[in-house]
Amino acid sequence: MRHLLTVSDVMTTDVITVAEDTPYKTLVALMAEHHISALPVINRYGGVGGVVSETDLLRKEEFQRSPSLPWALRWWHRRARAKAAGLRAGDVMTGPAVTIEQGSTIPEAAKLMAARGITRLIVTDGEVLTGIVTRSDLLTAFLVPDERILQRVRRDVVEHALWEDPFGVEVTVDDGVVTLTGQLDHRSMVSIAGKLTRGVDGVVGVVNQLTWAFDDTVPAPGTGARYA
Template sequence: MKHLLTVGDVMTTEVVMVAEDTSYKAVVATLAHHRISAVPVRSAFGGVAGIVSETDLMHKEEFQRRRLYPWLRSRGRSKAEALTAAQLMTRPAVTVDSSCTLDRAARLMADRDITRLIVVDGDEPVGIVTRSDLLSAFLSPDHEVLARVRRAVVDRGLWDDPFAVEVTVLEGVVTLAGQVENRSMVALAERYARDVDGVVSVSNNLTWAFDDTAAAPGTTGLHH
């Protein structure tokens, strides 16, 4: 049973694209018209050739100042002189499929120092996911987060009686209470709850009947 959100759940499905030969001015107009900050570039052979962002476009302004003030250095001279999307774009575009989980997408953005990913089905773009889209998981109402946590923990088979553990959620903070059979289940329950999208933090108040982590076998009793 699914309990992790994927980029397919949060992505923008309207994908605005430009051709490789689209002019600089037309790219700027496309961003302004659709109120977006970047646009994928469609390859002449199909699929995505790259992506043009506002950062790529701003190099021209930077270079204009460099021409007025020669002592200023330009870090993107080639893009500043670009006339088409193909010359402007950053390549290759970083893509994922719609089944990519939000945590993996977040790590990929951080590793590549980018703010968006193109979601593809094969070579065909089907969506765009941004950092703000990933944060949307934390906008889920508490009852949705509660349902995800219950599914996540029960699906993992941590205990035979799902009613032995009480799960509550307030403002994204999950509280686990009740008693499980083994001490090892306490840490597992918390880990699985933390892995659920939309969980801000976990307060673990679980107790256990048997300490299966103790060095000396046979240790029993109620602990916290």
């Protein structure tokens, strides 16, 4: 059975969190001490209320010395200045936090980051925080050795998904790029083999050079489409 890497496989579990009433200077000190760029903020109910990032904290410095803005930006400027004036985590955090379930796959996490324009996600199990996953964490999925990728493609794609003789399909892997050669019984399975291989953990790309014995994508002469 295929095993897809999930967020829980690559996330950081040793997460430094703060309460909503944590003072501003304590937030700065924690980030410096632990060499981190963000802190999840836990609300009074035990859930994640938001995230304080370096960007949130730097707004204080920015707005203490910012010049006046054109009238069209003043509304946004007032909101940002009010946030920059905050003294505690609950005042300066960005919320609600963007979260993802720990069982989600790496591609799902990557798509969510891209869609929201962020570099990290709070990982939860239900309502409970279990970790943080960053873009660099997601990239570790591509550090799988070529030999392991080769084993996964042969087992999960060739044998289990395509039900093909493993010796009838040649699989090679070079720097994460999988090349498929050989012959399948049906033409329709060639594209399926390529798609399944791209979904294997660690695969960077696929060169699909498979051929086929029978073209099952073209109707036989004298046959037509049947309609129910």
